[in-house]
Amino acid sequence: MSDELVYVVDENDLIIRKEEKLLCHKEGLLHRISAVLIFNSQKELYLQKRANEKIGEGLIDYSASGHVSLNESYENSAYRELKEELGIETELKLLYDRLIEKFDYPNLFKINHIVKIYTGIYEGEFDIQKDELESIDLYSLNKIKNILEKNPESMTEALKLSLRKILK
Numbered sequence: 001m002s003d004e005l006v007y008v009v010d011e012n013d014l015i016i017r018k019e020e021k022l023l024c025h026k027e028g029l030l031h032r033i034s035a036v037l038i039f040n041s042q043k044e045l046y047l048q049k050r051a052n053e054k055i056g057e058g059l060i061d062y063s064a065s066g067h068v069s070l071n072e073s074y075e076n077s078a079y080r081e082l083k084e085e086l087g088i089e090t091e092l093k094l095l096y097d098r099l100i101e102k103f104d105y106p107n108l109f110k111i112n113h114i115v116k117i118y119t120g121i122y123e124g125e126f127d128i129q130k131d132e133l134e135s136i137d138l139y140s141l142n143k144i145k146n147i148l149e150k151n152p153e154s155m156t157e158a159l160k161l162s163l164r165k166i167l168k
Contacts, residue, residue: 006031006067013098013114021067028110032068033101034077035117035162036092044140046122047159048085048133055105056156058134060147062117065158074116082120086136087127092118099165103157117162 003020008029010016024031038046046063050056066081068074078092096117104110126136139147144163152160 004067005070007070009114011100011114018070025109025111028102028104028112030100030112030114032074032077033065033113033115033158034068034074034081035062035065035115035158036078036082037095037117037119038063038082038086038088038090038122039119040123040138041121044138045144046086046126046136047139047144048128049135049137050156051130051132051134054132055109059156059159060139060154061133061156061159062162063136065115075118078116078118085129085132087129088122088124090120090122092120095119096162096166099162101158101161103161111157113158115158115162117166 003022005018006021006024008016008019008024008031019029047060048063050059050061052058064081064085066077068077082088094116099115099117101111101113101115128136147154148160148163
């Protein structure tokens with residue numbers, strides 16, 4: 001079985017070529033990700049805890065996120081990931097356009113993502129995808145700031161980069 005194909009892009013998000021996702025991670029090639037932050041009506045944020053079999057296992061991450069497939073828009077990818085990972089549908093709005101996430105998992109991967117971050121509001125139950133995430137939990141803005149300050153190692157590098165940019 002071959003790995004998923006994604007677009008390798010430049011810093012302006014222009015397509016350079018198609019490549020396997022795994023090779024992009026091994027070589028640090030820039031490619032597309034959509035990420036979603038879901039809030040409740042009290043402006044608390046739902047964040048997932050990554051499943052044990054995933055990179056970043058046990059760490060706090062976006063509500064939902066994933067690679068943008070070939071011939072798919074960031075927005076469609078965000079809706080797809082929301083449905084796949086959390087089992088929900090809600091209206092999404094673009095929060096942040098073209099954030100660059102660049103970091104290494106030593107001796108494993110060189111992450112180089114161009115990300116569009118979407119937000120939505122949702123009240124209700126989740127039907128989580130157990131092979132992707134262990135749980136989905138609610139966090140107040142103060143709790144998130146506290147984690148970023150005192151326990152940042154409990155979050156994925158991607159989420160930390162994004163939250164620090166967004167919370168400026």
